[in-house]
Amino acid sequence: MKLSLFSDYSLRTLMYAALRDGLFRLEEVSDAYAISRHHLAKVVHHLGKHGYLETQRGHAGGIRLARPAQDIRIGTLVRESEATADLVECFDAATNTCPINGSCRLKGLLAEALDAFYATLDRYTLHDLVNGPRSAQLRHTLLPSAHDHLGDRGANPGKI
Numbered sequence: 001m002k003l004s005l006f007s008d009y010s011l012r013t014l015m016y017a018a019l020r021d022g023l024f025r026l027e028e029v030s031d032a033y034a035i036s037r038h039h040l041a042k043v044v045h046h047l048g049k050h051g052y053l054e055t056q057r058g059h060a061g062g063i064r065l066a067r068p069a070q071d072i073r074i075g076t077l078v079r080e081s082e083a084t085a086d087l088v089e090c091f092d093a094a095t096n097t098c099p100i101n102g103s104c105r106l107k108g109l110l111a112e113a114l115d116a117f118y119a120t121l122d123r124y125t126l127h128d129l130v131n132g133p134r135s136a137q138l139r140h141t142l143l144p145s146a147h148d149h150l151g152d153r154g155a156n157p158g159k160i
Contacts, residue, residue, distance in 0.1 A: 001117060007081040009035060009043045011129075014052060014077070018069040018130045019139050023062030032142045050080055069130065075122035087114060 016029045026044060030037045044063060047053040054066040065072075086092045087110050090101045101107065130138060 001087060001114070003078065004082060005039070006043060006046075006083070007078050009033075009039060010047060010052075010077060010081040011074070013040065013043050013047060014065070014069075014072065014126050015130050015138075016142055017053060017063065017065045018126050019135075019142055020064075023056070023064050025062055046081065052077070069127035070125050072126035073122055074124045074126065074129070075118045075120075077126075078121055079118065 012033055012035075013029055016032060017024070020028075026037055026040055029035070030040050044053060044055065048055050048066075051066050052072060053063055055061070055063050084092075088098075088107070090096045090098045090104075090107045091111070098104070
């Protein structure tokens with residue numbers, strides 16, 4: 001199984017937001033991960049619609065977590081950010097054309113594996129991802145000069 005780039009970018013954006021702990025600009029995330037601002041804008045919009053991030057426009061605006069990191073379950077986020085969880089064609093009854101559907105054991109085995117995958121992700125929160133023995137290294141890598149981005153605006157990072 002491979003997660004989509006959209007899910008990957010969603011996870012990375014939320015990790016950045018949890019580490020940043022306050023307002024930040026889209027460009028900061030784009031710079032930290034070397035990801036296209038255009039792609040991140042779609043991710044941030046999606047995360048905002050699903051209640052993970054809140055955005056404020058204007059001079060004193062920015063992006064921030066909409067709820068505590070310990071309330072954001074990784075399994076839920078991945079389910080919501082993946083366009084489809086259909087590992088194989090027979091998972092979708094509307095488009096299935098597999099002639100052995102119904103007599104093949106593969107569908108059940110893959111469904112069991114997918115359930116185990118999500119069960120594992122459901123045990124962890126965003127807080128778990130950004131805290132622990134490597135959190136200082138993670139923070140240093142992603143936020144080496146977070147205060148430099150603010151310039152003379154203090155706590156108001158400006159536009160999204």
